[in-house]
Amino acid sequence: MRYDSLLDSVGGTPLVGLPHLSPSPDVRLWAKLEDQNPTGSVKDRAALKMIEVAEKDGTLRPGCTILEPTSGNTGISLAMAARLKGYRLVCVMPENTSAERKQLLAMWGAETVSSPAQGGSNQAVRVAKQVAAEHPDWVMLYQYGNPANALAHYEGTAPEVLADLPTVTHFVAGLGTTGTLMGAGRFFRENKPEVRIVAAEPRYGELVYGLRNLDEGFVPELYDETLVDSRFSVGPRDAVRRVRELLDAEGIFAGISTGAILHAALGQAAAAVTAGERADIVFVVADGGWKYLSTGAYEGTVDEAEERLEGQLWA
Amino acid sequence: MAVEVRIPTILRTYTDGEKSVAGEGATLSEVIEHLEGNHPGIKERLLDREEGSPVLRRFINVYVNDEDVRFTGGLGTSVSDGDQVVVLPAVAGG
Numbered sequence: 001m002r003y004d005s006l007l008d009s010v011g012g013t014p015l016v017g018l019p020h021l022s023p024s025p026d027v028r029l030w031a032k033l034e035d036q037n038p039t040g041s042v043k044d045r046a047a048l049k050m051i052e053v054a055e056k057d058g059t060l061r062p063g064c065t066i067l068e069p070t071s072g073n074t075g076i077s078l079a080m081a082a083r084l085k086g087y088r089l090v091c092v093m094p095e096n097t098s099a100e101r102k103q104l105l106a107m108w109g110a111e112t113v114s115s116p117a118q119g120g121s122n123q124a125v126r127v128a129k130q131v132a133a134e135h136p137d138w139v140m141l142y143q144y145g146n147p148a149n150a151l152a153h154y155e156g157t158a159p160e161v162l163a164d165l166p167t168v169t170h171f172v173a174g175l176g177t178t179g180t181l182m183g184a185g186r187f188f189r190e191n192k193p194e195v196r197i198v199a200a201e202p203r204y205g206e207l208v209y210g211l212r213n214l215d216e217g218f219v220p221e222l223y224d225e226t227l228v229d230s231r232f233s234v235g236p237r238d239a240v241r242r243v244r245e246l247l248d249a250e251g252i253f254a255g256i257s258t259g260a261i262l263h264a265a266l267g268q269a270a271a272a273v274t275a276g277e278r279a280d281i282v283f284v285v286a287d288g289g290w291k292y293l294s295t296g297a298y299e300g301t302v303d304e305a306e307e308r309l310e311g312q313l314w315a
Numbered sequence: 316m317a318v319e320v321r322i323p324t325i326l327r328t329y330t331d332g333e334k335s336v337a338g339e340g341a342t343l344s345e346v347i348e349h350l351e352g353n354h355p356g357i358k359e360r361l362l363d364r365e366e367g368s369p370v371l372r373r374f375i376n377v378y379v380n381d382e383d384v385r386f387t388g389g390l391g392t393s394v395s396d397g398d399q400v401v402v403l404p405a406v407a408g409g
Contacts (some may be wrong), residue, residue, distance in 0.1 A: 069407075123408035144407065176407075201383075209323050209404050214360065217374025217405040231383035233376070233401065 007084055010037055010044045015164045015282065020249040021262075027272045027279045029265055031252060032157065034175065034285055039073075039080045039104075041255075041287035042157075046179050047077035049152035050141040051085065054135060065090060065138045069128035071121050071313050072101035073176075073287060074143050079108035080222040089267040090138070092128040094120055096207070097313050100291040120208035120313055121176075123220045143177045145221030153183025159301045162188075168195055169272075171267040172283040174257050174315060175199040175231065180284060185227030198239050199231040200264035202257055202315035232267065234260035238308040240297050242266070243289070256297050257315030284315075316341055318394050320350060321401040329357040338400060343377065344369075344390040346400060359404065362390075374405045 003009040013036050018029040026231055034042035054060035065088040075091035082089040089110040093101070096117035105112055115127040125144065132140045143149050157180065161168055171188060173180040181199050188195040211217060226242030236256070246252045254262075265283040271278035289298060294309035330336050330347050334354065340346040351358035361377075362369045369390060371377060371408040377384045378401045384392040394400065 071384055199383075201400075203381075203403070204406075206324050209325070209406060211325055211404050211406075214325060214372065214404055218407040219373065219405050220407065225385060228386065230386045233378045233381050233383065233403070235381075240341050293381070 002231050005039050005084070006080060007048060010048050011152075012160065013037065015161060016252075018246075018250050019241070021245065021266070023269050023273050027269050027277075028281065029269060030168075030280065030282045031246075031250075032282055033252075034157075035254065035288035037077075039076050039108075040290065041073040041077065042180060042284060043073040043077040045152035045156050046082070046143060046149040046177070047074055047141075048081055049155075050143065050148040051078070051081050051087075051228055052065050053146075053148040053151070054139065054141060060087070060139050064088075065135070067122065067128060067132055067135070067138045067140045068092070068143065069115075069124035070143070071124065071176075071315075072097050072105075072227050072291070075110060075112075076101065076108065078141070079105055079110035080255050083109050090131070092124045092131060093120040094124050094313055096120070096311060098292055099294050117311065118207060118210045119216070120204065122211065122216060125218060140217060143179065144218075147177035147222070149177055150183035150186065150222055153180050154187045155183075157284070158184035158187035159191075162192060165280055165282065167280045168192070169279045170196045170198055170265070170268050170281040172198040172200060172261055172268065172281060174261050174284065174286050175201040176257075176315065177222045182224060182227055184224050185224075189227060196229045196268070197227060198264055200261040200266055201231060202234050202260050203233045203312040204313065204315075205236075207311040209315065232264045234263045236297075236314060237302060237306045238263045239314070240305045240309070241278050243257060243297070245304075247289075252285065253289045254285045255289050255315075256292050256295070256309070257285075258285045258287070260315065261286065316394055316396050316398070318398045318400050320346065321399065323395070323403050325404060326357060326360055326402065329354040331361070338394075341385055341393060342390065343379065343392045343394060346359060346394060347390070354364070376403050376405050377401070378403070
């Protein structure tokens with residue numbers, strides 16, 4: 001396939017069957033390989049769409065500085081797009097994210113402001129809001145509340161899935177900014193309402209939930225729970241176990257959050273088998289495993305990997 | 316029904332620092348009432364009132380066997396012997 005530039009090649013990712021992990025010919029699992037986007041994650045879609053919409057409505061003009069709170073992937077996607085389009089990018093990132101993410105951001109020319117590990121991405125959002133107040137001329141695209149984030153999946157990811165697999169019964173994705181699920185959820189509600197929308201949310205170590213009080217909790221402004229049918233919390237042990245199964249059985253080398261998503265997808269598959277129902281379950285491979293090698297999730301026993309992930313933002 | 320209830324750091328002032336406490340009840344509502352009996356004050360931190368009825372606070376998520384109860388019947392979600400109830404504050408991802 002030929003494209004005029006790297007940015008034009010975002011999206012249009014393969015949907016591949018999982019012949020070994022699918023429980024039966026009637027209950028099949030399919031992986032949407034979002035790691036095959038230009039910077040290796042699903043966030044290329046949201047980042048590019050947020051920039052395009054901001055350019056169109058005049059918020060983003062040549063020479064602008066973009067500011068964004070991100071635990072990594074969105075920052076990396078924005079950094080690539082900002083470099084090609086000539087914007088400066090400042091990312092606010094929790095200090096407990098992997099070393100690879102910091103290096104990748106620097107490679108694409110982004111500047112990073114660290115936020116404290118305690119409180120995870122909540123703190124990054126808070127720090128970014130402070131920085132935005134100090135620099136009113138900077139443009140915060142704000143993935144947690146920007147409708148263009150969900151729009152990327154409403155116009156891209158979900159219609160691609162339906163076109164490739166008209167018999168789809170379940171769509172399973174990770175819940176972070178909620179953009180993937182909100183966009184795909186809305187698309188399927190409108191175009192194939194019987195598709196079940198399933199969220200897999202990473203459950204981190206206690207450090208990440210170390211808020212000072214409950215009012216510091218955070219629900220992304222994009223989130224609309226009527227667009228989701230069920231939501232699962234998946235801890236590092238299940239995520240690591242599944243990400244290794246995906247590699248062993250199907251040869252797919254995915255990031256740790258994809259293990260959590262696969263865990264939820266396999267739960268749906270088991271339920272369909274029990275109920276004697278046909279199912280075509282699509283799940284999102286959010287990124288590849290490369291950026292997480294230094295976390296130690298891919299070596300040693302599952303116990304060791306689980307221990308190493310304690311306190312890290314692994315998704 | 317005897318269940319295990321996991322308490323987040325921020326609410327452990329009510330459980331003498333215990334990470335995990337024993338719970339009793341057939342529904343999540345009953346488990347929270349039972350919890351309140353042993354750890355007075357905790358219910359107020361978990362529940363809010365909406366149009367006169369109790370609901371989970373906006374920044375509180377509760378999972379029974381890893382599934383978010385907001386999609387399984389809310390406070391009416393049934394629990395069985397040996398289930399695990401996890402309480403967590405809502406945090407940002409991405």
